[in-house]
Amino acid sequence: MSTYQEFIQQNEDCDGIRCSWNLWPSSRLEATRLVVPVSCLYTPLKERPDLPPVQYEPVLCSRANCKAVLNPLCQVDFRAKIWACNFCFQRNSFPPSYAGISEVNQPAELMPQFSTIEYIVQRGPPNPLIFLYVVDTCQEEEDLQALKESLQMSLSLLPPNALVGLITFGRMIQIHELSCEGMAKSFVFRGTKELMPKQIQEMLGLMKPATSGQQGKPLAPHDAAASCRFLQPVQAVDMNLTDLLGELQRDPWPVPQGKRPLRSTGIALSIAIGLLEGTFPNTGARVMLFTGGPPTQGPGMVVGDELKTPIRSWHDIQKDNAHHLKKATKYYEALANRAAVNGHSIDIYACALDQTGLLEMKCLSNLTGGHIVMGDSFNTSLFKQTFQRVFSKDYNGEFRMAFGGTLEVKTSRELKVSGAIGPCVSLNTKGPCVSDNEMGVGGTCQWKICSLTPATTLALYFEVVNQHNAPVPQGGRGAIQFVTQYQHSNTQRRIRVTTIARNWADAQSQIQHIESSFDQEASTVLMARLGVFKAESEEGPDVLRWLDRQLIRLFMFHLRRSPFLQVFNNSPDESSYYRHHFVRQDLTQSLIMIQPILYSYSFYGPPEPVLLDSSSILPDRILLMDTFFQLVIYHGETIAQWRKSGYQEMAEYENFKQLLQAPLDDAQEILQTRFPMPRYIDTEYGGSQARFLLSKVNPSQTHNNLYAWGQESGAPILTDDVSLQVFMDHLKKLAVSSSA
Structure with a gap:
């Protein structure tokens, strides 16, 4: 390697990793003086056509609180068939299937070029992909017509065995049965009454009926799925569903002069999530919400139906004059957490000239890895082409989307993980490598990522815990391992493992080396993500003051003026939209957003x-x-x-x-x-x-x-x-x- 630039580029191409520092300061004290923490941007599913997955399971360290995966940094005794874990130093025997290994006959996971490797896990029956469309019918005729055409088009892009379902809503919510030939049949729910998940599942026939003195029991997921008339394979209902979409009418309830249509978005989403919880828990599923305006009735309501009352602005929020904000946000956060537990992602396609309540609903997509797409109308090429790209395929002709992912991070003992920022939720897994000093979503070494694409990028922050008076031996290296388990779009379970190491350096004598290892681009994005994370949870002026303090030491003029931190001239929905995309895009796209x-x-x-x-x-x-x-x-x-x-x-x-x-x-x-x-x-x-x-x-x-x-x-x-x-x-x- 002749330069750090080449080293950085090679690591990004090979492992999907960009570190803020490529030499790490060897003590906690020196690390805090660097302003930018030891941190990295990681793209778990970075496309690697040259990385065919291997058809066997990973070999794990036998120590119960370690379980690191065998990797090229481990020391191996080929004669005794033993390997030493590079995280906890436990000595492990190779399984019998590795009996033939030797220095000239090594398995892929020990070769340096396989610092990232992907395993196909042959466990359990394959799970289908599920797409549940939730469609707002309170729209202008022209918009609804364009949306119907886009939805019909999307059916031709889905794999034949994918399951599909349809919920439509306006003042009332309808769940359409897809298995009945020749006649349209649907279950209708009121948009004002909150229903518990059990009630929804009972009403939809997803539970065994209650007998005297006993409550109804949920059907086993397999039975519930088999008996579910609302989610059917595309190949079985393609014609039916195409006709059904074609016949969708605008919401029939009259809208008086000076009023908004009554839109029960909150209950529609609650029913969608309840339906998937009862039929396909822990299976790859997308709830796709298409909305043309704000929720105006029932739980999750963002604004009343009086047109003379405008939807909340930043000014209203600052003056604590946004009456529905806290209640609606709390409602959607509860829904988002329910979906995240089961690995279901929620997309929001919001097309309207005014705001649609993205500020309150953003957590649905932010916590579940779903997409947010915002436009003026469903009849624009911006929406039509973006929606088509959701179903884009990779070089193997498979969807660029993965489901139900979990990311686990393991570190060598001088490091602890402080947290992650990206489309993920904490799995609250404590362990020896979890830092008390939280940055982003912390207090855990595992996160759930319900939906991933090859571009999904997380920012991970670490703390050097080595004490100043206990130096790391010269030539020592710190290591981090990322283990991502997920459901591939071809329904296989896969595990991708990336293991990286960086040299420790004494900041007293090697400060020039540490400086030259600094990755300015990665650090800019990593610090910007921290700023955006703070902006979501703290007062605007406080965040700018924090940023200004950092700016004196780390220069980011354009970030200060960006729409991620400045809300002036942007609606709350627009700010939510910009921030949503910023915390999930890869390094190059993030830099374009900042400058x-x-x-x-x-x-x-x-x-x-x-x-x-x-x-x-x-x-x-x-x-x-x-x-x-x-x-x-x-x-x-x-x-x-x-x-x-x-x-x-x-x-x-x-x-x-x-x-x-x-x-x-x-x-x-x-x-x-x-x-x-x-x-x-x-x-x-x-x-x-x-x-x-x-x-x-x-x-x-x-x-x-x-x-x-x-x-x-x-x-x-x-x-x-x-x-x-x-x-x-x-x-x-x-x-x-x-x-x-």
């Missing part, structure tokens, strides 16, 4: 990346800005005038036509692969949508310094926000003042 990428197109050479600064906005340039959520093509003043005059249509200005086309082609490439699909904005100098670009660039030229002598040319930004230069000057003052 958008800006490309410049001109006649003076090929496209080039330019500073995210107002000085880059020039009259004779076209800019392409990628913020992850938006793709903005901005035409400078001169270019916009030429375009209006139609120069691109004239044969002698072929080069201008090519210049206009270049950013469109580049944007198209991004639009075709990203999930969720970004909003595409084509604008120009003076255009109303130019605000998307102007709000992101550093305002180095504003109305306050517009006529300053010697300024670079560029577009002035009308803002009172401080520029990077002013921000830096203040930081310098703070950094050298005694109070800092």
Whole structure:
């Protein structure tokens, strides 16, 4: 390895790991001085076409409170057929099936290139994939029609043996029976009455009827599943369900003038979760909620039905004037936890011009690994293409989605795990490697991740517990093992194991080495995740003060202005949406979210990346800005005038036509692969949508310094926000003042 850069890249490609530090300080005291904790970004299911899974079970350490998996870092005595665990140093015998091993005939898990390895576990019957559609019918005709078409399309993308179910809701909730030929039959529930899971299961025939003096007993999951008329294989009900979706009507209840439709989202979700709990506990399942507005009645209600009462804003929340907020959030958190226990994930597809209650409902997806997709209408390509990408397939023709995952982290004795940030919930598993110092979701060494994709990335934080006066021996290495168990989309149970090690370094004598091992990109994302996690649970100003204290030591100007921490100009739902995606995307996408990428197109050479600064906005340039959520093509003043005059249509200005086309082609490439699909904005100098670009660039030229002598040319930004230069000057003052 010639450079750290190559080492970092190789580790990311091979193991899906990026560490904040690639040399670890050997004592607790030195680690706390580093500002950025020992931490890493881990992508458990990173796609590796060169990593075929092995068809046997992993070999585990025999010590009861260790159970680490055999890996290339273990010491092996091939003659005695014994291996020493590199976490607890227990000596273990190899199982009989390893009798033929030798130094020249090693199993894959001992080879250095298999620091990440995947096992197929042949236990128990295969479980089907389950997709339960929960559809809001209180929508405009055009929107509902577009949604029905998308749902019909999705049926053709599901595997024939996948189970599918349909619940529709407005004022009432209907669970549709799919097994009856020729006639539509459904169970109807009131949208205002909370039902216990047992009651739902009794009413749906998922429990043995109660006999005198005895309560009804749940059917065994196998019987319940067999007798469940509401979840059926796609191949059996494809025609039926397609017709049923085609015939769906808008909610029939009249909506008086000045009122919102009555939407019983809370009870619809409660019934969906109760149905899956009773039939398929601990099985891969997705509840897919499609909603066109906020819940307006029953438990989980976010706003009343009076249109004159607007849905809560950040201002209302700060003034404690959001009447339904706490109760609704508590209700949806209880539902999310019930789904998470059984490994069921909940997606929210919310398409409306106003808010739909994502702030209250976000925990449904955040805790279960589900998707959140937000748009203006179900009739836009943004929704249609994003929804289609949920069912995208990998190089083996299998879904890029996994279910019911658990992640366990094991560490060598000098380290403890402080917590994780990502789409996961704690399994409250205590152990010798659990730190008392919590960061993110802590107090455990195991987390449940109900749904994963190859891009799902978790941030994990560690604490060095080695004392300053007990040095680690020279050449010692700290190790971490990640064990992810999950249900593959082809219904196999799989275990993926990644084992990494980094050298310990004495910060007194080797500080330069530690500095050169610093991964700036990974650290930026890891600290930003901590900031976003705090922003979800603490007051806004407190989080910014925490961030400013970190900024003096660690520089992240654009994060401070990002929509993850600044709620100004964003609705509560939008903030929830941005934060949801930020805490699950991989490193590259996260960096784009923190500091958008800006490309410049001109006649003076090929496209080039330019500073995210107002000085880059020039009259004779076209800019392409990628913020992850938006793709903005901005035409400078001169270019916009030429375009209006139609120069691109004239044969002698072929080069201008090519210049206009270049950013469109580049944007198209991004639009075709990203999930969720970004909003595409084509604008120009003076255009109303130019605000998307102007709000992101550093305002180095504003109305306050517009006529300053010697300024670079560029577009002035009308803002009172401080520029990077002013921000830096203040930081310098703070950094050298005694109070800092």
